[in-house]
Amino acid sequence: MAAVVLEQLNKIYPNSSHAIIDLDLDIIDGEFLVLVGPSGCGKSTALRMIAGLEDISSGVLRIGDRVVNDLAPKDRDIAMVFQNYALYPHMTVAQNIAFALKLAGRPKAEINERVQHAAQTLQLEPWLDRKPGQLSGGQRQRVAMGRAIVRDPAVFLMDEPLSNLDAKLRVQMRAVVARLQRDLKTTTVYVTHDQVEAMTMGDRVAVLRDGRLLQVDAPETLYERPADLFVAAFIGSPAMNLLDVGLEQNGDQLEAVLNAGRLIVPPAVLAARPGLLAYAGGRVVVGIRPEHLHDPAIGSDHGPARIRGVVELRESLGAVIDLHLRVHAKPAVTTETRQAAGDIELLERQAQVGESVVVATVDSRSKARVGETVELVVDTERAHFFDPETGQAIWD
C-alpha cells in the first residue's frame, strides 16, 4: 500500500524526442488510476518510468514516502503486468508465479502457500503444472496477473493487459481485474488506449496527449466536464459531435449560428459559462454528445432547439440506434480534433464544404430511415463549449 507521486517528471530520449513533459500526478494510496490516450501519447513510457524500466530524465518519483528515481525495479516494491503476458515459457504456471518469491529467497513452504492462494484467487489451480504454451489467452493473462499479486506489492502497474484478448473475454477480465483491485486495495496504475476500459475501471482517469497530462478526474467528471477539446473528442463512444459555429448576441441571449440554423444558448448554460459572453461576435466550438440528440417523435417535453440533416447511416445496436446525419454545419478542425479523428482527410474535406456528419444515439423506436431528412431535438442544456484556438473548455 503506497501512494505514487509524480512531480514534474520528464522523459527525453537520446534522439531528443520529448516523450513525457512536466508530468504531475498524485496517485492516492489504494486508488485505481487509468492512464489513457492515443498511441504515442507517452502513457506506456510514464508507466515504465514508474516501474524503473526507463530512466527518469528529470523530476521526482515517489512511491510511499521514498524517492525511487534511482532505485532498481526490484527495490521499488512494484509488480507489473505486460501487454503480451511475458510469461517464462519453460516454467510451469506455478513456477512462473513463484519466480519472484524464489528470487527473493522466501522459504519453500511460504512460497507454496502464496502460490496456492494466488492461484485460488485467479482460478488457476487446475493449470498449475502446465506450461504457458498449453494455456489459452485468458488463462495466460491470469497467470500474468497471478505473478503480480503473489508478491503483494505496494503498487500494481498494468500495461494494456487486456488488449490481446478477444472482445468477450476482455469484458470479463475487466470485471475480474477491477474486483481484484477492489479486494486487494493495492494502488494500481493501469495503461490503456481503450476509453471504455478507462471509464469502467478507473477511480480516476488521466488523459495524456503528446506527453502532456490534459486532465485527471473521475470518469463521470471527465465525461461531463471535459477540460478541453481533446478530452471531449477522445472520451465517449460514439464521440462527441464538435461543430465550428459563430456566436451572436441577440438581445440578452446568445445564439449559436450553424449554417443549418440557430441554437439558442439556454440561460442556465450561460449562467454556468459566463465566459461565453466574451465570444459573442466570434466563433466557438460547440460539442453535443450523441445521446443528447433525440427523435422528436418519441417522448415529449422537448426544448425548442432543432438540428436538421439527412440520414446517411442507421446503426441499430438493439437498445438504441445510432443515426449518422449529414448536417449543414462546419466541423471543428483543430489540432485536438484532428488527433482524435479517425479519418483526418474526411474531416478536412467536410470542413471545406461546410458539412459535418453528426451522430445521434436515439431511441430504438425511432422511425428515421436512411435517405430521409430528419429534424432532431438538441438538448442545448447539456451542450459543451470550447475555444477554437486554445481548445480549452469555456467556463468563466
Next chain:
Amino acid sequence: MTAETTTTTTLPRSVPTGISLGLGARIHRRLAAVPTAVLWLIVGLWTLPSLGMLVSSFRAEDAVKTTGWWTVVTDPKLTLDNYRAVFSTAGTDSPDMWRHFLNSLAIVIPATIIPIALAAFAAYAFAWMDFKGKTWLFVGVVALMAVPIQMSLIPLLQLYTGGAHLTIGGQTLTLFPDLNLAGTPAAAWLTHIGFGLPLAIFLLHNYISALPRDIFEAATIDGADHMQIFRRLVIPLSVPALAAFGIFQFLWVWNDYLVALSFIGGAPDKAPMTIRLATLSGGRGQDWHLLTAAAFVSIALPLAVFFALQRFFVRGLLAGSVKG
C-alpha cells in the same frame, strides 16, 4: 507433400495453354516429383561411399585391394581382421587405439564446453547489457572469424613454448608465461577455444538477442539480476542454439588434423585419433585398407553425440511466452 506444394507455385508459365487438363496435370505431377527424386539421388550419392567403406572394413586385405566392395554380394567373405589390426600395437611404437581415443577426448571435451560457456556469457552481454563500446567490440569479435588459422600456427607455437615477453629499456614484462605447452592436449584445446569463440559468440548472440525483451523486463521487475536472468531464463531458452553449436564445435575439433599435428605432432603418445589414422595407412599409403576400419572407429563417438544432442533441437520452445 511439401515438394508438391512448393512446385505448385514454381510451375513454369511456359506450359502451353490449350493442352488438355489431363496432360497438364500429368506434367505437373511429374515436375512435382522432381525435388523428391533429386533429394533421394543426393542421399544415395552421399551414403554410397560410406556404405562401401563400411563393407570394405569387414573385408580381408587382399580382397579390398583387388576387387570392389560390391563383390561382397556374390562372394560374402567377411572378417574382423582390419579392426583387430587397428586396435593392435604390434610392430609399431605407438600406443593402442584406446589411448588415442582418450587423447581425442582430452582435447574435444574442453574445446567444446569452454567456448560454449564463454560465448553464452559474451552473447548475453552483447545482446542485453549496456556498456560503452559494445558495438565496436562486437564488430571486432565478429571480424576475428576472418583470421586464417594457418597464419597463426607459428606465433601460437612460440607463445606456447616460450611465452610472450616485452622488453623495454632492460625491463622485461611477461605478457604470457612460458607454460611449455607444446605437445600437450592443452595446446590443442586452447587453440580450438580461441578459434571457436568468435563464431560461437556470433551465433549465440543472434539467437539470444532475438529472445523477447518483455520476459527480461518481467524478470527484472521480479527481482532478477543479470546473472539470474542468464542462468534461469537465457540458458534454458537457448538450449537449441547451444546444442547446435555444441555439435558443430565437437565435430570440428574431433575431425581436426592441422591443429593437432602442429601442436602435438611431436608427441605420438599424446596424439588424437586423427593423427593415428594418418599414420595407420603407412608411409606410402600401402595399408589403406586399415583406414576403413579406423574411420568407423573414429566416427562412432560423433554419431553418438549427434543423436544425443539432436533431441534438443526443439521447436516452439518460446510458445506461450508472449503473444504476437
